[in-house]
Amino acid sequence: MDVALVGGGYTSLVCALFLKRLRPDLKVAVLESHYVGFGASGRNAGMVLHELHDDRAARFGKDAVRFTYEQVVGAVDTIDRLCKDYGFDCDLERDGYLELALCPAHFKRLAERARTFKEYGQPLRVLDRSALQREIRSPAFWGALLYPHAATLQPAKYALGLKKAALQEGVQLYEGTPVLSLVPGEQVVLTTPQGKVQAGAVVLGLNAYHPASNIRPLHNRAVSLFSFIVLTEPLGTRIEETLGWGKRWGYSDLRHLHNYVRPVADRLLFGGRVRYRFGTYLPPEQELPMYEQLKREFSKNFPMLQDVRFTHQWCGSVAFNWRRSPIMGVTGRHRNIYYSMGYSGMGVSLATLGGQVLADLYLSKRDRWEGLIYLNDAQWPLPPEPFKFMGFTGKYWWMLWQDWLDMRSLRATR
């Protein structure tokens, strides 16, 4: 085997697909413990987002920040192109995305953010309270920043489309095949319950599954946090009639612990809350209160939809690191263990980009990505448990405190 990819999500599937497209002679196999899309790639909110890492400009320079931003924005085009090339549909809608202010302090921050984007030649539209009310009627919203290049899609359809495309290119896929251990070497040895796999190179597409896996060496580069979603019953024309929400854009609010929302056909998807737990399984008694909390927040945001019922709820894990920016690269004494992870809840675009970058690194085309900050951003390992948990808990309370301080600006207006 030339390349074995661990995990059946966007990172591995995109990488496998590009490897075979560019080098059809390679033997490439994806090993997935459950089935394609079992992880975050099959259960996310489907918003294709991008972030400007202006905080990294001091270290990498503004050109690198701009280049990185453009590549992440370009992931939407990549998704669009893959749909067309391989004839699959993932309900991609390129209407944009709103970052929402819930109080005057948030709105001030949005205006500052818009100025920063402008410095990078990326003018974004600021909607003040009355302009936003014309787009989405909610008494809870104080304004928004519109990211016109963002999009939404149906996440599982994207994962299954990538599966179809990868199989079409000749990628071998082994579902129900968990990798139990990895032994580095010139030939990396992966152990699965069905037997051993030897590969000249390995791609780790595990993202939030890294911390709980036995697979070294990247298990300590991120924490996995649970994110929760509830979905309303079909609302018919009420989304447009009651809320005036005519465009298909999604949004998240500007709190550190924020909610994200988007229309899905004629329903509303409402997500957010985070919970730390070592491992990737959350017992139901910890899960259920989070959904109830989300439903209460939904009613606060949309008081005119108090009566709607929720028909679905689910959760999944996302990987965060200190800087909330991904890391991509190659490691190991033999430089044959490739990784891309730490997408911090923006993995639809970032994992698509990460898969492409890893394929190019393997094919010695690193030059194309030289300016990408994620490739060169060595990040310290996180401490072991229980210190990691303590660090996260401290940060969690700090974020709650900051959100409370911001929302005080709302009280001042009453």
Ligand SMILES: Cc1cc2nc3c(=O)[nH]c(=O)nc-3n(C[C@H](O)[C@H](O)[C@H](O)COP(=O)(O)OP(=O)(O)OC[C@H]3O[C@@H](n4cnc5c(N)ncnc54)[C@H](O)[C@@H]3O)c2cc1C
């Ligand atoms: C509730 C939720 C909402 C989200 N919303 C958004 C959003 O709106 N926009 C956005 O950009 N991002 C969002 N994300 C994040 C995004 O979905 C992820 O960053 C992205 O899907 C990561 O893709 P991946 O391929 O790296 O990992 P995953 O899709 O998680 O795939 C990893 C795979 O590895 C498999 N696996 C684990 N251990 C092993 C093993 N030992 N051997 C073999 N296989 C293994 C798992 O079964 C899994 O299928 C959200 C995530 C969640 C959970």
